[in-house]
Amino acid sequence: MKPLSQFPLEQARAVRVVLTDIDDTITTEGVLTASAYGALEALHRAGFTVVPVTGRPAGWCDHIARMWPVDAVVGENGAFYFRYDRHRRKMHQHFWAQPQELKQNRVRLSEIEREVLTTVPGSALASDQAYRVADLAIDFCEDVPALPETEVDRIVAIFERAGAQAKVSSIHVNGWFGAYDKLSMAKTLLAEVFGIGWHEAQESVVFAGDSPNDEPMFAAFPLSVGVANVHTFAHRLKNKPAYITQGHSGDGFAELAAFLLQAKQRKDSA
Structure with a gap:
């Protein structure tokens, strides 16, 4: 894992989508800090597509999709994505499994x-x-x-x-039960909602995470970033993030956001 400072500037300038875990990546010891939430909002306002990709439940994801400065959310480790259309006041939900299958699996x-x-x-x-x-x-x-x-x-x-x-x-x-994970639903969301194919995603998407359930994302995205506390789980990861922040948890996410925003600013002023 290379320090975030070694993330090539030209690659950073090409990023337009930020996928991110929530627990211990955006949050810090279970708390959503002002700096981390502010980083989300700053990315969103700057025109980045921002999507949490989390293991948290559908109930939480409904709230996140509605009230956070994000474009969609993937929840329960890829069981679904939710996207709230603020103009039409409508929640779009896409589940991997059909209702009857969900009942049987329960x-x-x-x-x-x-x-x-x-x-x-x-x-x-x-x-x-x-x-x-x-x-x-x-x-x-x-x-x-x-x-x-x-x-x-x-x-x-x-x-x-x-x-x-x-x-x-x-x-x-x-x-x-089901042949899905964070990655499979993230790919579905990128293609269906944002029109981003897999080849394009390799160059335009950053993923941030911290733990073993993020490993499919670390393996798939060349521009993957671990917040510093990923070291805790490094021995459980066959596929580690390409880069790592100095800051832990929400501080690390804010560090990544500042890096991407600075790269975009340089690109826009060039």
């Missing part, structure tokens, strides 16, 4: 939930689970004392034995 996930909570002491259902439509989130450090990494791995193994996918974020193990 039954299967309930069985996994029972097994995890009875066999992994100290684990808990994520407090935002009630607002989810497609996945199961097991808390291992957000609202419970942090579990050892071996116990986090046990949770992942339970999901995988049941045939589900499982990804570790900085706070939860998220599991679901």
Whole structure:
């Protein structure tokens, strides 16, 4: 991982889309700081397309799409994207699975939930689970004392034995049934909503993240950036971000935003 200062200026000038994780990338220790939110707003006002790509639930994503300075949001690790049309006051929702499949998957996930909570002491259902439509989130450090990494791995193994996918974020193990992840839905959104094909995305999209569930994005986007706390999970990442900020969490995101805004300003004044 190279320091953000080594991000080539010409490549930075070509960026027009910012995809970003939320937890511990925009937020800092669970708090959305003024500097991080201001960075989002500054990017949006400068004309960047800004899209959070998160493991957080549908209920949160409805709020984010409506009220944050963003153009859309991908939620539950790729289960859907939401895009709010402020002019027409209409929420556009695109789900990976059909409603009946979602219902069937919920039954299967309930069985996994029972097994995890009875066999992994100290684990808990994520407090935002009630607002989810497609996945199961097991808390291992957000609202419970942090579990050892071996116990986090046990949770992942339970999901995988049941045939589900499982990804570790900085706070939860998220599991679901379906052949999707953050990357697959991000690609769908870029193409369907913004008319950005994959070849173009390689040169015009930056992704920022911090944890293992961001790995598909780190692997796919040449212009990927980790905030400094990605070092915590570096040993779990086969594919690491290309660049890394000096700042942790929201400070790192604000650092990236300032870098992109400065590059755009230089481009516009050239």
